[in-house]
Amino acid sequence: MSRSRVACSLALAVLGLGVSAASAQNVRSMGSLVQEPSTMPAETTPPEAEPKSSRPGPNEGREAPATGVAPAATVMFGSNSADISDAGKADLDRVAKIISQQRVSQVEVRAFAAGAEPADARRVALARALAVRSYLIDQGVTARIEVGAFTPSRNAKSAERVDVLVPGP
Numbered sequence: 102m103s104r105s106r107v108a109c110s111l112a113l114a115v116l117g118l119g120v121s122a123a124s125a126q127n128v129r130s131m132g133s134l135v136q137e138p139s140t141m142p143a144e145t146t147p148p149e150a151e152p153k154s155s156r157p158g159p160n161e162g163r164e165a166p167a168t169g170v171a172p173a174a175t176v177m178f179g180s181n182s183a184d185i186s187d188a189g190k191a192d193l194d195r196v197a198k199i200i201s202q203q204r205v206s207q208v209e210v211r212a213f214a215a216g217a218e219p220a221d222a223r224r225v226a227l228a229r230a231l232a233v234r235s236y237l238i239d240q241g242v243t244a245r246i247e248v249g250a251f252t253p254s255r256n257a258k259s260a261e262r263v264d265v266l267v268p269g270p
Contacts, residue, residue, distance in 0.1 A: 172211075172264035173199065176233060180261060181216070183228035185236055193233065196265050197240035207245045208267055210234055213253045215260035226250035233263045 174196045176189035185193070200208060212230035216222035230248035237246060253260035 171266075173267040174265045176229075176263045176265070177259060178214075178229055178261045178263070181214075181225055183225065183232045185232055190236065193236050193265070194240060196267065197237055197242050200237075200242050200244055200267060203267075205244050205267055207247065208237070208242065208265065210237075210246055210248045210263060210265055212248065212250050212263045213260055214250070215253055219252060222252060223250045226252075229263050233265065237265075 174192040176185060176192060178184070178186075178189075199205075210230045210233050212226040212233070214222040214226035214229065216225065227248070227250040230250055234246045234248055
């Protein structure tokens with residue numbers, strides 16, 4: 102199992118999406134790939150709190166920041182699903198080829214999900230972002246892939262999607 106698939110499986114297990122408890126236990130028992138959390142010494146001080154605007158509360162949505170880059174691909178998803186369709190895989194294959202040919206160093210994956218509870222919507226969006234990231238890595242993409250989970254804006258075409266942004270060379 103690739104390192105990215107292990108990380109994605111573990112993240113999905115933590116979120117409770119798509120992975121059984123037995124699979125999560127197998128991932129935890131892989132030893133060298135998963136590091137156990139270390140305890141902080143008693144004398145360290147906690148990090149300063151981030152401004153509230155950068156950390157939404159559990160029941161607050163988070164809109165994606167504006168960007169001048171058009172999505173290289175948009176992968177559509179079913180409601181409350183993180184499964185990539187065949188059409189989505191074809192689009193991601195095309196983007197992976199472009200990323201490799203142009204030797205792009207950084208890619209951004211922005212996932213969107215709608216729902217009555219913003220916290221649940223963010224979990225679904227994050228699961229989608231991690232699924233797309235894992236698929237791109239499995240296709241040989243070595244660029245740094247940043248992921249973000251957002252709520253859709255009011256004028257968005259669809260709330261159930263992942264946009265893959267690839268800046269120009």
